[in-house]
Amino acid sequence: MCLATVAKVLEVDPSKGTAWVDFGGVEREVRIDLMPDVKPGEYVLVHTGFIIEKVDEKTAREILNAWDEVFEVEPDAMGGYYYPGDRT
Amino acid sequence: MKDVERVIAPYRDRAIAQKLVEKIKEEAKTLDGEIRIMHVCGSHEDTITRYGIRSLLPKNVKVVSGPGCPVCITPIEDIIAMQRIMRKAKEEGEEIILTTFGDMYKIPTPMGSFADLKSEGFDVRIVYGIYDTYRIAKENPDKTVVHFSPGFETTTAPTAGMLNAVAQEKLENFKIYSVHRLTPQGIEVLIKQKSRIDALIDAGHVSTIIGVKGWEFLSERYGTPQVVAGFEPNDVLMAVLLLIRMYKEGDARVVNEYKRSVKYEGNVHAQKLIDKYLKVVDAKWRALGIFPKTGLKVRNEWKEFEIRNFYKVEVPKGLPELEKGCLCAAVLRGLAMPTDCPHFGKDCTPRHPIGPCMVSYEGSCNVFYRYGVLY
Ligand code: SF4
Ligand code: SF4
Numbered sequence: 001m002c003l004a005t006v007a008k009v010l011e012v013d014p015s016k017g018t019a020w021v022d023f024g025g026v027e028r029e030v031r032i033d034l035m036p037d038v039k040p041g042e043y044v045l046v047h048t049g050f051i052i053e054k055v056d057e058k059t060a061r062e063i064l065n066a067w068d069e070v071f072e073v074e075p076d077a078m079g080g081y082y083y084p085g086d087r088t
Numbered sequence: 089m090k091d092v093e094r095v096i097a098p099y100r101d102r103a104i105a106q107k108l109v110e111k112i113k114e115e116a117k118t119l120d121g122e123i124r125i126m127h128v129c130g131s132h133e134d135t136i137t138r139y140g141i142r143s144l145l146p147k148n149v150k151v152v153s154g155p156g157c158p159v160c161i162t163p164i165e166d167i168i169a170m171q172r173i174m175r176k177a178k179e180e181g182e183e184i185i186l187t188t189f190g191d192m193y194k195i196p197t198p199m200g201s202f203a204d205l206k207s208e209g210f211d212v213r214i215v216y217g218i219y220d221t222y223r224i225a226k227e228n229p230d231k232t233v234v235h236f237s238p239g240f241e242t243t244t245a246p247t248a249g250m251l252n253a254v255a256q257e258k259l260e261n262f263k264i265y266s267v268h269r270l271t272p273q274g275i276e277v278l279i280k281q282k283s284r285i286d287a288l289i290d291a292g293h294v295s296t297i298i299g300v301k302g303w304e305f306l307s308e309r310y311g312t313p314q315v316v317a318g319f320e321p322n323d324v325l326m327a328v329l330l331l332i333r334m335y336k337e338g339d340a341r342v343v344n345e346y347k348r349s350v351k352y353e354g355n356v357h358a359q360k361l362i363d364k365y366l367k368v369v370d371a372k373w374r375a376l377g378i379f380p381k382t383g384l385k386v387r388n389e390w391k392e393f394e395i396r397n398f399y400k401v402e403v404p405k406g407l408p409e410l411e412k413g414c415l416c417a418a419v420l421r422g423l424a425m426p427t428d429c430p431h432f433g434k435d436c437t438p439r440h441p442i443g444p445c446m447v448s449y450e451g452s453c454n455v456f457y458r459y460g461v462l463y
Contacts, residue, residue, distance in 0.1 A: 003131040003319065004242070004293050004349075006096075017253055024093075031219050033249030034358040045296060045349055048217025050246040052358065053296045053349050060096075060348035067104070067326070 004047035006055055009040050021046060099320030108325040109144045115332045122148035123335050124284050125328060126422045128275055129291035130157040130450020131319050137459045139321040141328075149332065152422035154283075155274060156291070158238040159189070159448035160420060161373040162267045164197035165403045170236050170265050171199065172401035174210050177232070184395075185211045185228060187221040188236040191448040196441065198407050202236070218250045218264075225254075225262040234395045237264045241297040241362075244268040244384060248361035251386075251393055263395040268384040269371060272303050277379040279310050283421045287331040288314040289324065292346045297362075299354025300344045311340040318346040365390055374444060375409045375417035414443035419452050426453040433457060 007021035012032065019032050021044065028049075032038055035051040043055040098104060116123075127133065133153045136142060142151055155161050170186065177184045186202065193202045193214050206212040215221055218235050225233040237247050247264060254262045271294045279285055290303050295316040306312050313334035317327035327345050334343070344350055362384070371383020386394035410416055413431060418424035426432050426445065436442040438454055445451035 004296070031246070031249060031253070033253055034245050034355060034361070036357065045293070047242055047293060048246050049219035050217065050249055052242065052245060052293070053351075053355055056348050063347055 004045040004052055007044055007046050009038050009042045009044055009051075011040060012038055019051065021051070096320060099318065099322045101322065104322050105144075105325055108322060108329055112149065112325065112329050112332065113146050115329065115336070116146040116149050119148055119332065119336065122150055123286045123332055124150045124152060124422070125287045125289060125331055126152050126154045126275075126278075126283075126285045127289035127291075127317075127324075128154040128156050128271060129289075129294065130448070130452070130455065131293070132156065132289060132291065132317070132324060133452050133455045134450065135319050135321055135324050137455050139324075141321060141324055144325075145328065149328065151289075151328065152425075153419070153452045154278060154285075154422050155373060155376065155420040156452070157445075157448045157450040158240050158243070158267075158269055159191045159195060160416065160444040160451045161269065161274075161376065162192065162195065162238045162444075163372045163374050164199075164407060164409055165372070166265070166267050167195060167197050167202065167236075168199050168403050168407075169396070169401050170234075171202070171205050172403070173234075173265075173395060173399045174205060174212075176399050176401055178210070183211065183231045185213060185224060185231050185233045186236060187213045187215040187218075187224060187233065189216075189238070190214045191450070192236060192238055194441075194447050195444050196411075196447065218246050222250055222254065222259075222262060225259060229261060232261050232263060232395075234263045234265055236267070238267045238269075240269055240271045240291070240294050241302075242291075242293040244362055244366065245297045245355065245358040248358070248365045251365045251390065252361050254393070255390070260392075263393055263398075264386070265395050266366065266385055267371075268366065269373070270368065270382045270384065272298070272306055273368075273382045274373065274379055276306060276309075277376075277382065278421060279306070279312065281421075283423065285312060285422065287335050288312055289327045289331070290314050290316040290342070292316060292318050292323075292350065295344075295346065295350045295354065297355050297358050300342050300350065300352045302354060303342045307340040307342055311338070313340050314342040316342060316344045316346050316350050318349065365393070373420075376420060410444075411442045414445075416443040416445040416451075416453070419445050426456040429453070 010020045012019045031050045044051045045053045221235040315327040366384040391397045415429040441447040445453040
């Protein structure tokens with residue numbers, strides 16, 4: 001039930017509390033009550049017709065690049081091990 | 089969208105998955121005994137089963153599912169109470185339009201489901217979200233429109249957001265029947281009872297609302313390592329790897345694997361709206377008992393939003409919560425796998441479900457059945 005889908009914001013209408021978003025071809029009207037400051041062009045997570053968060057593409061890419069780190073860590077070097085980006 | 093797909097693709101990449109599995113196997117060799125990792129989200133079960141993740145893991149790494157689906161754990165008393173409210177309203181000459189989600193609609197009780205109510209001629213409608221309910225309320229100003237509203241934090245947030253909009257507009261015919269539940273607090277009860285949980289995969293989109301912060305008390309109080317994980321197969325494999333490592337190190341904290349969508353503090357605006365309209369109360373979880381401080385009810389200041397404040401109905405006590413022989417209670421505690429149930433796939437299927445775990449799309453039995461159980 002909580003699965004949310006990624007969409008791109010096309011237009012925002014603050015007076016109505018809605019935005020038009022594009023789910024990769026399918027466009028829909030969604031509510032912005034939980035994320036009032038969304039802007040066109042941003043990627044967002046949509047759950048049951050509500051934008052619940054912005055999707056941070058940059059972080060997604062950075063974390064993937066940093067996964068290599070994980071593949072290299074030795075099992076016995078685990079003390080102080082952190083997940084990439086977890087320190088911030 | 090293309091961009092996002094490019095970002096997501098590596099989280100499904102086979103070569104990366106293989107590397108992760110190798111690492112997991114390596115780590116598991118030096119594990120003292122076995123590790124039981126519980127995930128608490130039906131969507132995680134979907135990823136795990138669809139991609140056959142259990143079959144890739146070493147024998148001493150067990151991934152079990154917890155009470156991951158709010159539909160499965162909604163008490164039958166509430167479904168029956170809502171049915172009775174519909175009947176009472178009709179007797180009094182009033183008309184209620186009831187909306188709820190597709191899987192909630194079919195959940196059986198000893199006194200029938202919402203689908204049965206519909207077949208008797210009552211106006212019951214399946215919606216995709218509470219925004220649809222709002223639209224129906226606008227289109228039917230002379231009728232009361234009630235959303236039977238289950239869900240963990242991810243779904244509670246839209247409910248609160250909608251109530252806020254409705255309060256501002258003074259839309260009087262819009263009501264809810266709240267059966268919302270709090271996820272981490274529910275898991276705490278399971279940990280306190282004797283469910284053996286060595287580590288937790290935290291629900292990604294619940295975390296989008298409550299943040300990493302919302303889970304921390306579990307690590308602090310019970311020493312449970314946790315990973316907030318996304319819903320792609322490599323997200324889950326990475327979570328398993330990190331959890332084995334943390335478990336071995338005795339490292340009890342919450343690592344955020346799903347940074348692309350989850351912030352440390354979560355969606356603060358959503359949290360404020362939830363808190364404005366809803367208040368924490370003790371609540372029953374179907375087949376599991378009463379869990380203290382795990383339910384949400386509409387605050388008294390907003391009592392006109394809760395249909396229960398308009399109709400008082402009685403529900404018979406002591407109704408059997410599950411059909412005889414249904415193992416859902418054990419499945420929801422991570423103590424049994426759907427395949428342990430003698431009914432599974434025989435007389436219990438999504439077409440003819442015996443228990444709630446087979447009805448709900450996110451129930452473990454339903455997920456196992458749909459993907460033909462790879463494990
Ligand atoms: S309701 Fe949410 S937390 Fe529960 S199973 Fe569904 S997606 Fe996961
Ligand atoms: S297979 Fe059916 S009867 Fe068995 S636990 Fe699942 S829902 Fe219950």
